[in-house]
Amino acid sequence: MTEHSEVMQEETQIHSGAHVHRDxxxxxxxxxxxxxxxxxxxxxxxLLYGSYRFEYADGFKAAAADMNSVIGAVNTLILLTSSLSVxxxxxxxxxxxxxxxxxxxxxxxxxxLVFLVNKYFEWSHEIGMGIYPGGPALENxxxxxxxxxxxxxxxxxxxxxxVIVGMIFIGFVMFFISRDKITATNYQKLENAGLxxxxxxxxxxxxxxxxxxxx
Amino acid sequence: xxxxxxAHEVSYLKYEGKHKGIAGWLLTLDHKRIGLMYxxxxxxxxxxxxxxxxxxxxxxxxxxxxxxxxSTYNSVFTLHGVIMVFLFIIPAIPAVFGNFMLPxxxxxxxxAFPRLNLFSWYLYIAGAILAIVSLFTGGGAADTGWTFYxxxxxxxxxxxTMTTLAAFVLGFSSIVTGLNFVVTIHRLRAPGMxxxxxxLFPWALYATSxxxxxxxxxxxxxLALIILERLFGIGVFDASLGGDPxxxxxxxxxxxxxxxxxxxxxxMGVVSEILPTFSRKDIFGYKQIAISSLGIAxxxxxxxxxxxxxxxxSDASRVVFSLLTFLVAIPTGVKIFNWVATLYKASIKFxxxxxxxxxxxxxxxIGGLTGLVLGALSTDIHVTDTYFVVGHFHYVMFGxxxxxFFATMHYWFPKVFGKMYSEKIAIIACxxxxxxxxMLYFPxxxxxxxxxxxxxxxxxxxxxxxxxxxxxxxxVLVSGIVFMFxxxxxxxxxxxxxxxxxxxxxxxxxKVPSPPPLENFEEIxxxxxxxxxHDKPTYIMHPGKEGxxxxxxxxxxxxxxxx
Numbered sequence: 001m002t003e004h005s006e007v008m009q010e011e012t013q014i015h016s017g018a019h020v021h022r023d024x025x026x027x028x029x030x031x032x033x034x035x036x037x038x039x040x041x042x043x044x045x046x047l048l049y050g051s052y053r054f055e056y057a058d059g060f061k062a063a064a065a066d067m068n069s070v071i072g073a074v075n076t077l078i079l080l081t082s083s084l085s086v087x088x089x090x091x092x093x094x095x096x097x098x099x100x101x102x103x104x105x106x107x108x109x110x111x112x113l114v115f116l117v118n119k120y121f122e123w124s125h126e127i128g129m130g131i132y133p134g135g136p137a138l139e140n141x142x143x144x145x146x147x148x149x150x151x152x153x154x155x156x157x158x159x160x161x162x163v164i165v166g167m168i169f170i171g172f173v174m175f176f177i178s179r180d181k182i183t184a185t186n187y188q189k190l191e192n193a194g195l196x197x198x199x200x201x202x203x204x205x206x207x208x209x210x211x212x213x214x215x
Numbered sequence: 216x217x218x219x220x221x222a223h224e225v226s227y228l229k230y231e232g233k234h235k236g237i238a239g240w241l242l243t244l245d246h247k248r249i250g251l252m253y254x255x256x257x258x259x260x261x262x263x264x265x266x267x268x269x270x271x272x273x274x275x276x277x278x279x280x281x282x283x284x285x286s287t288y289n290s291v292f293t294l295h296g297v298i299m300v301f302l303f304i305i306p307a308i309p310a311v312f313g314n315f316m317l318p319x320x321x322x323x324x325x326x327a328f329p330r331l332n333l334f335s336w337y338l339y340i341a342g343a344i345l346a347i348v349s350l351f352t353g354g355g356a357a358d359t360g361w362t363f364y365x366x367x368x369x370x371x372x373x374x375x376t377m378t379t380l381a382a383f384v385l386g387f388s389s390i391v392t393g394l395n396f397v398v399t400i401h402r403l404r405a406p407g408m409x410x411x412x413x414x415l416f417p418w419a420l421y422a423t424s425x426x427x428x429x430x431x432x433x434x435x436x437x438l439a440l441i442i443l444e445r446l447f448g449i450g451v452f453d454a455s456l457g458g459d460p461x462x463x464x465x466x467x468x469x470x471x472x473x474x475x476x477x478x479x480x481x482x483m484g485v486v487s488e489i490l491p492t493f494s495r496k497d498i499f500g501y502k503q504i505a506i507s508s509l510g511i512a513x514x515x516x517x518x519x520x521x522x523x524x525x526x527x528x529s530d531a532s533r534v535v536f537s538l539l540t541f542l543v544a545i546p547t548g549v550k551i552f553n554w555v556a557t558l559y560k561a562s563i564k565f566x567x568x569x570x571x572x573x574x575x576x577x578x579x580x581i582g583g584l585t586g587l588v589l590g591a592l593s594t595d596i597h598v599t600d601t602y603f604v605v606g607h608f609h610y611v612m613f614g615x616x617x618x619x620f621f622a623t624m625h626y627w628f629p630k631v632f633g634k635m636y637s638e639k640i641a642i643i644a645c646x647x648x649x650x651x652x653x654m655l656y657f658p659x660x661x662x663x664x665x666x667x668x669x670x671x672x673x674x675x676x677x678x679x680x681x682x683x684x685x686x687x688x689x690x691v692l693v694s695g696i697v698f699m700f701x702x703x704x705x706x707x708x709x710x711x712x713x714x715x716x717x718x719x720x721x722x723x724x725x726k727v728p729s730p731p732p733l734e735n736f737e738e739i740x741x742x743x744x745x746x747x748x749h750d751k752p753t754y755i756m757h758p759g760k761e762g763x764x765x766x767x768x769x770x771x772x773x774x775x776x777x778x
């Protein structure tokens with residue numbers, strides 16, 4: 001049991017009549033598989049984006065030119081910082097600095113919240129201008145712009161949903177850390193939460209140039 | 216561990232932990248109980264969808280309206296498809312027998328994530344409930360066909376939203392099961408069970424699970440887009456807003472063609488279990504069969520375009536997709552030839568499961584050969600959207616996966632329930648099923664070739680003869696199926712007790728009592744050889760007692776600490 005990743009503890013759970021064991025390596029593998037599925041979920045949307053960008057290059061350019069790339073850049077910075085803080089929380093917990101680890105996770109959640117608040121203002125600004133599916137302004141635009149904004153709402157919306165899920169995930173992990181269920185020797189759940197958060201980050205790293213910069 | 220010793224002595228059917236009675240099932244984390252709960256649910260939906268199928272055949276007995284209106288017929292074939300595909304064919308073998316047998320066959324006490332396993336069952340039930348609720352709410356059952364093609368699926372006034380949501384939830388359940396199996400196979404093989412000592416059913420499940428994990432998210436997002444399109448009109452599939460309906464078809468089949476292999480690969484895995492058992496010899500070409508499962512899974516990703524030969528694609532793409540489609544025949548042929556070679560010069564013990572497998576090979580070959588007609592560009596155009604296509608996929612889906620599901624039930628019934636059934640009646644029932652099956656579906660090929668289009672409640676009078684034959688065939692088939700289930704049900708209630716190894720099988724599930732104890736094994740066994748060796752033992756069931764643990768026995772690194 002020297003190497004953490006090879007820890008595999010067996011215990012028989014009599015009350016539920018089943019065999020439960022701890023296998024950190026397996027847990028990490030499952031998390032990576034799950035992240036693959038998430039990538040493919042977004043992959044379908046990226047495929048649509050690619051096809052329609054090819055078909056409506058001009059419409060996409062025109063629509064992207066109206067986007068506020070400053071808010072996009074700020075949000076990118078926020079998410080990248082939050083990825084750093086979640087990674088630092090793992091390092092802190094491994095060094096038995098529980099308070100610091102929790103602090104880093106609080107910081108991550110706050111970053112997620114600020115990201116969503118920015119997104120909220122961005123969306124309400126666009127909706128206020130009548131740019132939403134079926135909205136008065138969008139209806140008069142070209143097909144390329146309609147598709148662009150359709151994809152914009154779906155992709156950033158689905159991403160926003162993942163930010164929320166990631167924050168809930170981290171919230172649970174914080175609860176377990178405070179109860180000493182996740183510790184310096186048993187931190188796979190924290191690492192999984194971190195992996196999930198990095199996924200949220202990496203999806204955004206692709207969304208940002210596709211919707212804000214390519215025009 | 217006073218109770219712990221009990222857990223590997225008392226049968227999983229009788230063991231009582233903290234929860235008793237019905238809660239002992241609904242809250243169980245045991246892979247065998249979860250497998251049985253899947254079996255109950257899946258059989259229920261099989262009978263529902265079968266009834267819908269019977270009603271459709273009854274409608275087709277005469278031209279014009281026989282028993283239902285055209286709109287009802289549309290809903291009935293949609294539900295028949297959705298229930299059969301998403302609630303029966305996809306989960307049947309992996310979720311029921313994969314759950315039950317995979318951990319035992321690889322020498323583990325359970326799957327890697329028992330709680331996730333139970334969660335997956337509840338997702339399945341949630342999806343099923345959504346599908347049922349969609350029948351009675353919001354303007355009536357979906358009428359789009361199970362493929363939910365746009366633009367009709369975004370225009371239809373019927374309750375398509377909820378039906379697609381149901382398919383979405385069921386897809387999630389499928390992903391969770393697949394993920395669990397991949398990790399289980401990587402992490403929980405018994406010491407000494409190298410990849411190439413694994414039985415072929417786990418190999419098939421491994422290939423299937425990867426498809427479930429890597430393909431299902433695509434249908435998830437596609438169905439989600441249909442829902443969003445219906446709710447908000449985002450335009451991505453709506454031609455009037457610049458969207459491209461053909462892209463929907465691409466995304467749909469990027470999942471749904473690999474899904475065809477989710478349906479058939481586990482069935483092929485069971486064939487590779489049953490044949491060596493009743494041939495009394497090692498399977499021919501073990502490695503080739505194992506690798507060909509992965510080969511089918513891989514090529515299966517690249518052939519989705521053959522569902523869209525007439526939808527509007529460049530000639531270059533069509534030729535490439537057609538060529539790739541023919542390539543699937545190579546790994547499939549590898550399997551079929553190896554199976555037949557296994558039977559060659561074997562001491563065959565003729566029994567019910569083997570009879571079902573032979574029925575499978577016969578029927579599936581017809582399905583496979585008619586697939587070539589559809590894979591070739593010129594002939595496909597002639598029979599696209601006709602009964603020929605319907606005939607083909609019933610031969611491969613029902614004749615392939617369905618018949619193998621029956622075979623699987625007969626092969627593992629003694630192990631799962633600890634009871635024996637009447638083999639004689641099982642064989643008679645199988646004969647009735649084969650006759651009924653061919654009477655029902657073979658006329659489809661002829662009708663399709665003559666030009667009878669699918670999904671119509673009406674037809675020209677000259678088609679009636681074949682339709683009548685087919686409808687009569689459906690009655691024969693159903694009586695065979697009812698007969699078969701009656702036999703199993705009788706065995707469940709009144710059958711004699713099954714011995715530990717009624718068939719003379721060589722894999723690990725036949726080394727534990729029937730039905731297996733809660734913890735499967737008293738001690739994790741040690742594996743010293745291949746799975747289908749008949750002349751010498753390849754498993755050490757009590758390595759601790761025999762003092763072999765850690766004495767030169769091969770172990771995988773990740774199991775070292777577990778022992």
